Amino acid sequence: MAAGVPVPELLDRDPGDRIQVLDDDGSVREGATVPDLADDRLVELYRYMKLARRFDQRAVSLQRQGRMGTYPPLSGQEAAQIGSAFALGEEDWLVPSYREHGAALVKGLSLKQTLLYWMGNEQGNRVPEGSNLFTVSVPIATQIPHATGLAWASKLKDESETAFLVYFGDGATSEGDFHEGMNFAGVFDTPNVFFCNNNQWAISVPRERQTAAETLAQKAQAYGFRGVQVDGMDPLAVYAATEAAVEQAKSPDAEGPRPTMIEAVQYRFGAHTTADDPSVYRDEDEVERWKQKDPIPRLETFLLETGRLDEERIEAIEDDIEEQIATAIDEAESEPRPEPPEMFEYTYAEQTPRQAEQQDYLEAIRERFGDDAILED
Amino acid sequence: MAESLTLVQAVRDGLHDKMAEDDAVIVMGEDVGANGGVFRATEGLYDEFGEDRVIDTPLSESGIVGTAIGMAAYGLKPVPEIQFSGFMYPGFDQLISHAARLRNRSRGRFSAPLVLRAPMGGGIRAPELHSESKEAFYSHEPGLKVVIPSTPHDTKGLLIAAIDDPDPVVFLEPKKIYRSFREDVPDGTYEVPLGEAAVRREGADLSVFTWGAMTRPTLAAAETLADEIDLEVVDLRTLSPIDWDTIVESFKKTGRAAVVHEAPKTGGLGAEIAATIQEEALLYQEAPVERITGFDVQYPLYALEDYYLPEAARVEAGIREAFEF
Numbered sequence: 001m002a003a004g005v006p007v008p009e010l011l012d013r014d015p016g017d018r019i020q021v022l023d024d025d026g027s028v029r030e031g032a033t034v035p036d037l038a039d040d041r042l043v044e045l046y047r048y049m050k051l052a053r054r055f056d057q058r059a060v061s062l063q064r065q066g067r068m069g070t071y072p073p074l075s076g077q078e079a080a081q082i083g084s085a086f087a088l089g090e091e092d093w094l095v096p097s098y099r100e101h102g103a104a105l106v107k108g109l110s111l112k113q114t115l116l117y118w119m120g121n122e123q124g125n126r127v128p129e130g131s132n133l134f135t136v137s138v139p140i141a142t143q144i145p146h147a148t149g150l151a152w153a154s155k156l157k158d159e160s161e162t163a164f165l166v167y168f169g170d171g172a173t174s175e176g177d178f179h180e181g182m183n184f185a186g187v188f189d190t191p192n193v194f195f196c197n198n199n200q201w202a203i204s205v206p207r208e209r210q211t212a213a214e215t216l217a218q219k220a221q222a223y224g225f226r227g228v229q230v231d232g233m234d235p236l237a238v239y240a241a242t243e244a245a246v247e248q249a250k251s252p253d254a255e256g257p258r259p260t261m262i263e264a265v266q267y268r269f270g271a272h273t274t275a276d277d278p279s280v281y282r283d284e285d286e287v288e289r290w291k292q293k294d295p296i297p298r299l300e301t302f303l304l305e306t307g308r309l310d311e312e313r314i315e316a317i318e319d320d321i322e323e324q325i326a327t328a329i330d331e332a333e334s335e336p337r338p339e340p341p342e343m344f345e346y347t348y349a350e351q352t353p354r355q356a357e358q359q360d361y362l363e364a365i366r367e368r369f370g371d372d373a374i375l376e377d
Numbered sequence: 378m379a380e381s382l383t384l385v386q387a388v389r390d391g392l393h394d395k396m397a398e399d400d401a402v403i404v405m406g407e408d409v410g411a412n413g414g415v416f417r418a419t420e421g422l423y424d425e426f427g428e429d430r431v432i433d434t435p436l437s438e439s440g441i442v443g444t445a446i447g448m449a450a451y452g453l454k455p456v457p458e459i460q461f462s463g464f465m466y467p468g469f470d471q472l473i474s475h476a477a478r479l480r481n482r483s484r485g486r487f488s489a490p491l492v493l494r495a496p497m498g499g500g501i502r503a504p505e506l507h508s509e510s511k512e513a514f515y516s517h518e519p520g521l522k523v524v525i526p527s528t529p530h531d532t533k534g535l536l537i538a539a540i541d542d543p544d545p546v547v548f549l550e551p552k553k554i555y556r557s558f559r560e561d562v563p564d565g566t567y568e569v570p571l572g573e574a575a576v577r578r579e580g581a582d583l584s585v586f587t588w589g590a591m592t593r594p595t596l597a598a599a600e601t602l603a604d605e606i607d608l609e610v611v612d613l614r615t616l617s618p619i620d621w622d623t624i625v626e627s628f629k630k631t632g633r634a635a636v637v638h639e640a641p642k643t644g645g646l647g648a649e650i651a652a653t654i655q656e657e658a659l660l661y662q663e664a665p666v667e668r669i670t671g672f673d674v675q676y677p678l679y680a681l682e683d684y685y686l687p688e689a690a691r692v693e694a695g696i697r698e699a700f701e702f
Contacts (some may be wrong), residue, residue: 126484
């Protein structure tokens with residue numbers, strides 16, 4: 001192979017050789033390199049993680065109170081989400097699945113919109129213009145080929161300064177679309193980062209039931225590119241691994257292939273969704289063991305001990321977060337129900353005559369019987 | 378200037394002229410490159426436009442449709458080919474769950490204006506899953522448009538209109554008539570608008586609604602029966618959205634109708650047409666709407682396929698039934 005830009009050192013390792021920076025207690029591991037992030041960025045990273053955790057708690061509570069529909073919680077996965085999203089530039093694209101509310105916020109989707117979406121209002125999924133964030137995608141793994149296609153189109157347009165990161169879970173690696181999307185990426189050498197949030201459980205099915213392979217990361221080798229494992233509850237390791245993979249994606253002259261798969265090993269502290277009861281299929285002991293790796297205290301300890309943060313600042317951050325979330329909830333809850341004709345507005349660029357008839361029909365029924373006759377309690 | 382082309386040559390000509398006009402248009406699929414497609418629908422395009430615009434993909438239908446969605450969302454105009462419509466199903470999830478829904482899901486921020494081409498229909502003595510007509514599947518899904526041309530001229534114009542359309546289009550090509558006849562096809566790009574049916578033969582006694590490869594045998598039946606029944610033959614061309622105005626207008630004139638399609642009867646588009654006629658023109662109706670269709674069976678291997686397809690005898694018998702009621 002012709003000499004070119006060398007592959008980032010961090011990626012040049014065996015799939016099972018897990019990238020770690022912080023120990024479970026928040027101290028920097030021997031020989032590990034803290035990523036080159038300014039102090040205020042590190043504090044910002046911490047703030048986003050705290051925000052994501054607190055938002056998650058409030059969202060679950062809203063669902064329990066009947067103020068929101070089914071919601072997929074993210075607690076435990078903040079480092080993977082915020083750490084990876086932080087490594088993306090504004091020009092880079094993020095293709096989510098459906099649990100990455102924290103990462104979406106980093107990419108410019110407001111908390112209000114995330115709440116609206118899970119409150120059943122599709123305006124919540126309308127990513128603001130200028131934000132390089134794709135829509136939430138509910139079916140498993142099907143967003144992976146989209147990310148490959150987006151990246152491929154960018155490459156065909158001769159762009160080289162844009163990377164495309166896609167999230168999916170451990171369960172998704174068993175789907176055909178994982179294979180097909182990864183395979184196209186390898187064949188066409190697309191600027192992708194395939195970021196697997198391995199949270200150990202696909203609803204009730206454990207990671208070892210998804211594959212007999214030792215790691216998920218090693219699957220990348222079958223597609224001709226690198227796969228690395230990272231401690232997904234270590235935000236500094238996640239940031240470093242993602243930054244390296246993004247750099248590789250943006251190097252058309254790189255020695256190695258442009259796509260990389262990252263398996264972020266982590267744990268979902270809560271339920272799959274608010275409709276799920278994890279006590280049916282997993283032991284509380286297991287949850288407690290993983291809580292020892294909780295990413296938030298780990299980063300907090302690191303920041304405190306390196307003098308980047310103090311208790312006073314933490315308190316200020318907590319107050320600020322509380323207010324930000326409360327405001328978002330107020331805004332989302334005071335958003336009126338969308339007007340029913342909105343249902344007919346976005347199927348096609350231009351409404352069909354039959355849709356127009358159906359819209360008129362619905363409006364006539366509303367007028368005749370009133371909305372109360374139509375709406376369930 | 379015009380050239381006398383077959384239907385499959387018109388596909389190729391439409392792709393060629395549109396690619397020459399618009400750099401965003403790319404062709405992708407299995408064997409579409411150096412091989413020129415198993416039916417030669419992309420012949421010569423690889424040499425002319427290169428491997429970045431005429432892309433041989435892995436054998437991977439969901440990968441083809443799924444990546445095409447990403448490409449379309451990023452501003453390209455991909456025209457993926459599925460080698461036979463019977464092989465669409467691995468990509469069906471991508472088509473239904475994403476291509477059809479992206480605009481709605483994102484409330485207009487994103488869309489997937491791709492044109493998914495696939496040869497469809499029976500009559501070519503092919504192996505299993507090479508002969509089906511599944512236009513009803515695609516027409517049932519809001520967000521997709523569905524086109525089945527029946528002539529070379531329309532093929533080129535509809536294909537170009539589909540590529541220019543802002544929404545995803547399933548473009549099903551009746552392979553039985555890929556090379557059956559030629560027609561003058563204009564040089565350069567032109568559009569035959571989506572959503573508009575063509576009245577192929579005007580008549581006063583009975584309207585026959587059909588599309589794709591069934592159009593020519595239906596027109597032949599109209600000539601055979603011309604001394605007894607004055608048939609109007611309407612080629613729908615677009616199956617979603619259907620041109621209801623033309624259907625209803627024709628029916629109001631004749632008061633009798635038959636629908637001819639290759640697909641099985643139950644849940645086929647004939648049912649939708651019959652229901653719409655009753656809703657819109659009941660008081661004009663003089664006979665039940667006759668559905669002349671494939672049977673509710675798996676499409677048979679070719680030893681029996683002539684018995685499956687609604688060919689001349691069934692078309693004539695069905696039309697008489699509706700006329701003599």
